[in-house]
Amino acid sequence: MNNKKYIIGIDLGGTNLKLALLSVKYKIITKKILSTKKFKSSRELTHAIVSSVDELIRARRIKKTRIAGLGIGLPGPVDVRTGIVRFLPNIPGWRNIRLGEILTRRLKLPVFIDNDANLFTLAEYRLGAGKGLRNIVGITLGTGVGGGLIIEGRLYRGESFAAGEAGHIPILLLGRPCNCGGRGCLEAYVGNKRILSWAEKVFKKRIDLEELSNLAARGEHKAIRIWQSVGYLIGSALTGVINLLNPDALVIGGGVSNSGRVLFNSIRNFVKENAMVPQARQVVILKSKFKDDAGLIGAAILVRERNRI
Ligand SMILES: [Zn+2]
Incomplete structure (x- = not known):
């Protein structure tokens, strides 16, 4: 049997x-x-x-x-x-x-x-891009921005199981209202709907994430600038996370993360230039192994x- x-x-x-x-x-x-x-x-x-x-x-x-x-x-x-x-x-x-x-x-x-x-973070830690490391931060970029923390080899959930909400790190004082009830959160600027309405304003027509990525890959300056700005915003919130936790790696996944090199490079550059030296030297920024x-x-x-x- x-x-x-x-x-x-x-x-x-x-x-x-x-x-x-x-x-x-x-x-x-x-x-x-x-x-x-x-x-x-x-x-x-x-x-x-x-x-x-x-x-x-x-x-x-x-x-x-x-x-x-x-x-x-x-x-x-x-x-x-x-x-x-x-x-x-x-x-x-x-x-x-x-x-x-x-x-x-x-x-x-x-x-x-x-x-x-x-x-997502547990999968990448056990079997994926973060396998073998002890301290990793997982970030998912999609409709919202999510985060997970592996600290000293264990998933850290926080006292009310709400730790790791990287999308709700404020990046702007009294900024845009966010769906969480707060203001100026990272997610209110780089959630996929926000990126799409940003692109629509720039290109004067509706454009999807894949098109926007393809345009950037082909060297279209306006598309490159959008992904760069998105990368800097994400990088600035993550620099705070990296300075706070001093992780081995940051593993990034979710739909928006499939957007190509421009986004990744601008996140990496921002972190390397702005995080404190020991943390910036330690951390590697990796793409999710398991993707979707x-x-x-x-x-x-x-x-x-x-x-x-
Ligand atoms: Zn929020």
Whole structure:
């Protein structure tokens, strides 16, 4: 009899809801991607998660007893202990939702919940770009800007499980209002919607991130200038993080991070020029190894580590 175990990994972002069936060796067997915007409430989204998970399991004709558990990453502060989602700055309708309890009851599986950037960072630390290092900061650039911290080889979650919110480091005194309720946060300037409206203003037409990256790669000055400015803004917030924590590496992922060399170089240059000398010498700035799958792999690692399988 085949007793091989499987894990369900879920990565909920402001743009996409990704679900996958993984082996216990973290190989993605099947993956499903839905648009987060399609769901108007937390109830609809939760329902879609439940039916998609059932579908994933049924399509492979796997018995539920062979699923070791479900791990899910969400874009905001979540209480890891109770499975309560506090709020999601970029997905309306989520406030104090008992997601862990609801999914456990409806799916009859062990469910583990964490912040999506924490899971991204965990995946890169255990198996990806940060493997073998002890102190790393993970940054996800997408609809929002997320962060995760590995300090002395352990994921640091903070007293209320909300540590690592790099996107909500203020970069401007009394600046733009942010979805978190604060003002002048990094995310309010470099979240992907902001970059797109910046590009629309400059080019006088709608333009997507891929086009903007291609233009920069082809040497278009206006596009290069946008990515450079985005890189400097990110670099300035991250310089503060690097000065504070003195990490070995910063691992950057998420949709916006696929934008090419201009963005990466300007982040690197800003940090190297502005961080304090010992920290600047130590830190390397790396691209995510797992790219779009890091959150799913991190969710599976969470299940294995919490379930001790
Ligand atoms: Zn904020």
